[in-house]
Every structure is written in structure tokens, then in C-alpha cells.
Amino acid sequence: MATTGNKNINAKLVLLGDVGAGKSSLVLRFVKGQFIEFQESTIGAAFFSQTLAVNDATVKFEIWDTAGQERYHSLAPMYYRGAAAAIIVYDITNQASFERAKKWVQELQAQGNPNMVMALAGNKADLPDTRKVAAEEAQAYAQENGLFFMETSAKTAANVNDVFYEIAKRLPRVQPAQNPSGMVLMDRPAERVASASCCS
Amino acid sequence: MYGIPKYGRFRSLKIHRIYTRDSVTTRNCPALLCLPGPTLTPSLSSLLPRKSQPSPAFVSKKKPLSLSLSVHESLAMQETELHDLSDDADYAASQLQASASMMRSDGIKRSSSSEPDGAEIVYLKDNVTIHPTQFASERISGRLKLIKQASSLFMTWIPYKGQSTNAKLSEKDRNLYTIRAVPFTEVRSIRRHTPALGWQYIIIVLSSGLAFPPLYFYNGGVKEFLGTIKQHVFLVRSAEDANVFLVNDFGNPLQRTLSSLELPMAVSVASEPSTSISVGESPLNENQERTDVVFGNSSASLYNGKQRQKKASNVTEKIPDGSPVASDPLENISYMKHNHVEEAATNLGTFELIDCKEVDKLTLVWGKPRQPPLGFEEWFTFLDSEGKVLDSKALRKRIFYGGVEHGLRKEAWAFLLGYHSYDSTYAERTYLRSIKKSEYETIKFQWQSISPEQAKRFTKFRERKGLIEKDVVRTDRSLSFYDGDDNANVNLLRDILLTYSFYNFDLGYCQGMSDLLSPILFIMEDESESFWCFVALMERLGPNFNRDQNGMHSQLFAISKLVELLDSPLHNYFKQHDCLNYFFCFRWILIQFKREFEYEKTMRLWEVLWTHYLSEHLHLYVCVAILKRYRNKIMGEQMDFDTLLKFINELSGHIDLDPILRDAEALCICAGENGATCIPPGTPPSLPVDDGSFYTQQDDDVL
Numbered sequence: 001m002a003t004t005g006n007k008n009i010n011a012k013l014v015l016l017g018d019v020g021a022g023k024s025s026l027v028l029r030f031v032k033g034q035f036i037e038f039q040e041s042t043i044g045a046a047f048f049s050q051t052l053a054v055n056d057a058t059v060k061f062e063i064w065d066t067a068g069q070e071r072y073h074s075l076a077p078m079y080y081r082g083a084a085a086a087i088i089v090y091d092i093t094n095q096a097s098f099e100r101a102k103k104w105v106q107e108l109q110a111q112g113n114p115n116m117v118m119a120l121a122g123n124k125a126d127l128p129d130t131r132k133v134a135a136e137e138a139q140a141y142a143q144e145n146g147l148f149f150m151e152t153s154a155k156t157a158a159n160v161n162d163v164f165y166e167i168a169k170r171l172p173r174v175q176p177a178q179n180p181s182g183m184v185l186m187d188r189p190a191e192r193v194a195s196a197s198c199c200s
Numbered sequence: 201m202y203g204i205p206k207y208g209r210f211r212s213l214k215i216h217r218i219y220t221r222d223s224v225t226t227r228n229c230p231a232l233l234c235l236p237g238p239t240l241t242p243s244l245s246s247l248l249p250r251k252s253q254p255s256p257a258f259v260s261k262k263k264p265l266s267l268s269l270s271v272h273e274s275l276a277m278q279e280t281e282l283h284d285l286s287d288d289a290d291y292a293a294s295q296l297q298a299s300a301s302m303m304r305s306d307g308i309k310r311s312s313s314s315e316p317d318g319a320e321i322v323y324l325k326d327n328v329t330i331h332p333t334q335f336a337s338e339r340i341s342g343r344l345k346l347i348k349q350a351s352s353l354f355m356t357w358i359p360y361k362g363q364s365t366n367a368k369l370s371e372k373d374r375n376l377y378t379i380r381a382v383p384f385t386e387v388r389s390i391r392r393h394t395p396a397l398g399w400q401y402i403i404i405v406l407s408s409g410l411a412f413p414p415l416y417f418y419n420g421g422v423k424e425f426l427g428t429i430k431q432h433v434f435l436v437r438s439a440e441d442a443n444v445f446l447v448n449d450f451g452n453p454l455q456r457t458l459s460s461l462e463l464p465m466a467v468s469v470a471s472e473p474s475t476s477i478s479v480g481e482s483p484l485n486e487n488q489e490r491t492d493v494v495f496g497n498s499s500a501s502l503y504n505g506k507q508r509q510k511k512a513s514n515v516t517e518k519i520p521d522g523s524p525v526a527s528d529p530l531e532n533i534s535y536m537k538h539n540h541v542e543e544a545a546t547n548l549g550t551f552e553l554i555d556c557k558e559v560d561k562l563t564l565v566w567g568k569p570r571q572p573p574l575g576f577e578e579w580f581t582f583l584d585s586e587g588k589v590l591d592s593k594a595l596r597k598r599i600f601y602g603g604v605e606h607g608l609r610k611e612a613w614a615f616l617l618g619y620h621s622y623d624s625t626y627a628e629r630t631y632l633r634s635i636k637k638s639e640y641e642t643i644k645f646q647w648q649s650i651s652p653e654q655a656k657r658f659t660k661f662r663e664r665k666g667l668i669e670k671d672v673v674r675t676d677r678s679l680s681f682y683d684g685d686d687n688a689n690v691n692l693l694r695d696i697l698l699t700y701s702f703y704n705f706d707l708g709y710c711q712g713m714s715d716l717l718s719p720i721l722f723i724m725e726d727e728s729e730s731f732w733c734f735v736a737l738m739e740r741l742g743p744n745f746n747r748d749q750n751g752m753h754s755q756l757f758a759i760s761k762l763v764e765l766l767d768s769p770l771h772n773y774f775k776q777h778d779c780l781n782y783f784f785c786f787r788w789i790l791i792q793f794k795r796e797f798e799y800e801k802t803m804r805l806w807e808v809l810w811t812h813y814l815s816e817h818l819h820l821y822v823c824v825a826i827l828k829r830y831r832n833k834i835m836g837e838q839m840d841f842d843t844l845l846k847f848i849n850e851l852s853g854h855i856d857l858d859p860i861l862r863d864a865e866a867l868c869i870c871a872g873e874n875g876a877t878c879i880p881p882g883t884p885p886s887l888p889v890d891d892g893s894f895y896t897q898q899d900d901d902v903l
Contacts, residue, residue, distance in 0.1 A: 019667055019670055019671075019711065020670035020671075037677075038673060038674040038677040039674060040674050040675065040795075041670075041671055041674060041675075041711045041712075041714075043711065043712055043715075043786070043787040043790055043791055043795065044783065044786035044787045044790065045783075045786075045845065046845075046846075046849055047842050047843075047845045047846040047849070048846070049846075062842055064842075067711060068711075069667065069710065069711045071710050071711070071745065071747055072711070072749075074747070074748070074749055075749070078783070096663075096666075
């Protein structure tokens, strides 16, 4: 897309991951530059948008932040359907959250957009003393499954923008111009509607 | 056979009901729709006659009827109608008048002997008016007549021409509403409405199920109208509803149901000027030769136009809050589904639906002002010496309109939530507290006794505990009550939630529950009491957390039906923008607006909702009220689903509770039974459907 001369890309991005892994905190850091120690749980879903400049293009992320509890799992497809990108978040101090992240990857591979750019984010990297998931293990898993991996800290902001930036860079390369799944050219605002198909 | 004594038993009941409904609509609903019947038939359009092709039965006619009428408005006609609840007296009068001269019936002197072809005007009333919209300026006044030819009776209503007050009224509008000689063989019933405030009006339902717009009798005359009809056709009062009069109901009049009379009440009228009709065969006249009735558009005098205006303004003054005179919701029925011209053919011919104007021109400016919260002194007036609540409905009403003072919440919430019953005594409550305390300790001990070794082999327990621990440390931590490291109240939240997940192991813990518990613990300040109040709350809200999301879906669906009922343009907007799942209301519903208002306001809202005073489902009307507050912004900015969800989430902390409560109250009242039918039985926070006694009680409350 970037080669077509069109510089503005809209991309739907969904955050998935276990309860308390830090999905909302990552978004809040990325979108508002804030961190709240006791970020309240997400009920239902939250929607944010943020634009990044990548090389000579801009990517406007439309970010869906979801509730983490398994109980609300049935709602997730509503949010990842049509997504161009996903960040699967786990907590490096919580092995179970890593296992849950793997389940999300499997589900997206089975159900999601086949061209989806997926990132695996090991959050809470500021807590190395209580680490339960080795970075190497996650890196290996990511590589096997075609994800890119980063350890992040919403608290210190480490690697947060980088994850989004990396996704933005990868988007046009994997996204055939004729495939509108979740990404729509922005030259006419009216066309944006097509990217809102997630909620149908 | 339907004399007064026979109906005396029903009189007070019926008057009460009519009073309730009509007073409510008249006073409170300038901009709202409220159907009196339960039906909103989707296929309404298919029933509506259209204008372009006159019915085959309608044959063109000969010469205009010339009438010389001398109309004298007498003071006797100026009936006092504003508070006329003399329900059965009308019917009694109609009985008496069956044998009376029609010349006396109306206070109108007229000469009807000069009509050709045997057509005779047997009833004439001026200033019979329809209210196409809620705006007084758009009302259309006209002349109502009953015309008899041979043994057939016809009704006509012809709007006046050139009414200066109706600048907006086009010729088309007039034609659209004109009633051109409807034979009574085609009339099924006439329903009479007697509002406590406002004019008496009737709704005429045709045998096809269609209904004409309500005809308001500005100068009185409903009883004469009925009485005159009774002289000429078979008219009986419905057994089910004393205000419904069945026409030509030879079959089994007493078996007609009310619901059959309230089928699609579309506002539809032949709009093609067809000045003549031919009456087909009917049970009444099959042995007679075909008769024709012709009449011209009589240009009625406007002699009392000023009088009419004066009367209207008087009524306006009597309405609280200076709201415009409420139009009756019946008038707006066709707006519910049709905002544009539609046509449909029926066996009555082809008619045209009215090109309706948007209903919601007015914002909601009414709803009772909020009262100060209930305080201790007043609280004790609700209790007897033993501590029983004497009149729980009055108490709930009081709390509904004002909430509860903070210091009293601890006591009042236990009742509102259903932990204490209203008829319990002080002593019984004290006893219950002690019993429940030990019961709580027993359940709590179930998880406390799980050793680390056991927990290793108890994944479900570890998961629940972990989940709860993650959530309680991020629940309302900005409040001093839950502030700081190792806060004892945060630990209480954890213990109560974990205990609840054992008390109700099937439901377990779900995100959102900590939000619901937090204010309860804040108020009750006692672990066991908080637990049992939370249990009582979850009896109602538990289905919100069902894995299959059924409880949530039923509520979101109900919201969509309510918006369709109460704001159809907004509904259409959501429909066009794929927002009908109403998922943007998910958080509102799941945790009862906990994240939308400041803490104190949330508690105020909750105690109002818990009264279940007007409805168990007031929270759904709160949703509608908020959406209506922001409807212009939502539609004006063409928000799609994403933007809408973001917008709704960001309303948090910016919604003014009191006006929303007033709006929700008014919406709930206006939606009435139709609103209730939008909400399927068992929709949270209703108790499970199998508890029949509960619903019976709630039904009484709604009425």
C-alpha cells in the first residue's frame, strides 16, 4: 500500500490476553502516555485511536481493548473479526498468562484474518525479579508461530511504542491492496465505513 | 340490558384505570409515544389502505347534498370536560337517548328536512379536532356529522378550510385526514377516552382493524354522538372494556376481546377526494336497495375559532413545567414505523399513510423534580413501633424520587436489596443478622480451610482466587476507603468475593462483581452484612454474568426495542449503522452504571433502581434517557459503532444523574405497557420467571 502512493492507512488492532496482563495499560501508555498503577478492569470493551508516522506514511490505529476474563471469551470474535493486527499480551511474572496467550494465538490462527499481523508482548518487564516466563521461551514460541515478540513495560514505557511501530511497519507489506480486511485506504473518509465491519 | 346498576360495580375500577393512563400521558408526554394497546404490528403497512385507487366499492355519485344548517352554539354545549370522569353516565345517557329525539341530542338546532334523497343529518358537531402532531398549531378542526340515508348511517368528518391558526396546514393535509362518509357497516367499534385533563376523544376502529386518528370533542358531545348512533345501528358496550362500544356486533358481542379492538391503530385516511360512496351489502341493509349518499364539502363557519384558541391555552397553563399540551400518543402510532409515505392496498381500497414529521422535536423537559434524600426523621415515620415498614410501596416511592441520606443507607439498602423483608421487626432483623453472620463464617471457612497443598491440586480455586486478587486491588482504589497498601477493606472485598464464589460456585467470580460489591461494603461496613446484601443483589444481577451472555443479551435487546418505541429515528440510525446490538451499553448494564457516575451518584442511582417502584427495569430506561440526551450528537456526527463505543465510554463522569433520572422516569411512564412488552419476562434484574407471585406484585406496581 505504501507503494501505491497512498500514505494514510487505517488499521484495526485488537488487544487480547489474560486478566491483568496489562492490555489496557499498554494502550493507555501508547495513546495517552499515561500509566495508572491500579488500572481498573475493562468491562466489555474500550476503543481508542492513535496515529503513527511510519517512514513516509501514517497509520491510524483503531484499537480495541477487550476484557480479559475467559467468561467474556464469547465476545472476542466481535472485536478481532476484520482486525488487521493483534497484540497478544501476557504477564512475564505469570506463567498462566503465557499459556493463555498461546490459546489466543491459536484462536486467531484458526478464526482470524489470515493476513493479520500478530505481536506477542511480554508485559511487566519492569518486574524481572518475579519473572516466570523466560524471554527465550516466548521468543521461540513467537518465531514458530510467525509472530514478532517484544517484552514491554507499560509502567516504564519500555518498548510500548515500539510494538505499535513495528506493527505499523509490517502492515502494508502483508496487506494486499485489494484485500480490505480491516484496512482501508483513507483518501476518502467515506470509505472508512468498510473498516468498521467488526461489529456486525 | 346494560343499565347503570349493572355496571356500577365496574365503574370505579375503570375510572381509576383510565385516569391513571390518561393523566399520565396528558401531563407528561409532549414528545413521546405511548400506545395503549400491546401491539406494534410490523406488517402494519400491509393493512393500510392507500389513496390512489378508490375502492371498487366506492362508486361515484350524483349531485351534492345541499344542507341548510343553522348552527347555534349554545352555552349548554360548553360541557365541563376537563375533569369529566363521569364514565358510565355517558352510556346511561346513550341508553336514554335511544328513545329520545335526536333534535335534543346535541343542543344544536338544525334543519334536516330539506335534504334530498332522504339523506338526513342526525348529528352534527363543530370543533371536533384531530392532533396530527404534538403541536397545537398543527391541529386540524372540523365538523363531525352522522348522516342517515334510508336505514344506513354514515359518519363524516370534514376539516375546516382556511383556518388562520393552521398556517402549516396544507390542502393535502386536510384531504389526508378527511373522513368521507364511512358507513357504520364498516365500523367495528368506538372507543371513548376521558382524560382527567384535556378533551374527551374517541377512536373509531374499522372492521378491517384500521382506526381513524383520535377525534377530540372540543365542545363536548361524545355522549350525544354515541346516543345518536345507538338510535340507528346496533351498539353494545364491550364486556371487557366499558369504554369500548361495539358496532353491529351480532355474533357474540361479549366475546370480543379488548385486544382485538386495539390492533393496528394506524392513522390512515383516504386522501383522494372521493365525494361519494356506494354502500355495499351488509347485515343491516341487505334487503334494501342500494342507497347512495352524497354530500359536499361544507365550508363551516369559523365563528368560534377564538374560543377554541382560548380553551387550548387554558389547558396549557394547567400543565406542569409549562410543557406544551401533550398530544395523545395514539396520534403518533404511525410514526412508530413509518416516517415516510407508504402505500398499501387493502380490501377497503387504497390509502396513503401520512407522511409523518419527526416525533422527537421536543426534548424531554419534564419528569418530577428530584426530592431531597430521605433522612432519619422521615424514615422512622415509615416504621411502626416494632420496626416494621408499614407501607413499603410508599417508602419505595419516596426513595425513588429522592434517594436516601448517606447515613441511612446502611439501614435502607438492606430492605431495598431484599436482605431484610419490609415486614420484619427490629428483633427479627437482629436475629437474622446473627444467624447470617455464622452462616457466612461457615461458607467462608470452606475456602479458608484449603491448605496450600490442597490448592496445588485445585486449579479452579487458584484461578478464582488469582482473578479476584487481581481485581480487588484495582477496584475504586482512588477512594480513601480502599486506598493505600494493605488496605483492610480491599482484603474484605477479596474475602467476600471468594466466599461468594463458594456460595454460588456455579457462577463463581466474574469481572464486574468487584464493582458491584465495592459500594455495598463501603455502606454496610460489615463483612457478613455486605456479603448477604451482595448475595441479594446477585439474585437479580447474577444472569448478567452468565457464560452464554444471555442475561446481557436480553437486556441489550430490550434496550433496542425500547429505543425503537421511544425514539424511532435514533433506532433507524443505529440500524443503518449496524449498531443494533447495543453493545456500547454493555458496561452500563453489566455493572449498573458503576463506571459512569461518581461514587456518590452511583449509590444514588442504585438505590433508586432498587426500589423497583415504576419498573424493575428502570435501568433500561436510564439507558434510553442517556442515549436520547446525546442523540443529536450521535446522529449529527454520524458516529459509527467504534466511534459510538468510544464516545459512550468517554461519557463516564460527564452524565448529570438527576435529569437522566427524570427523563428515565418519564420515558418509563410514557412507554407504559408497551415498554413493558419490550422487556421479556425474566430479563434481569427480574427474579427468575418461575416466581409467579413476584410478577403479579410488580404488575400492580406498574399500573
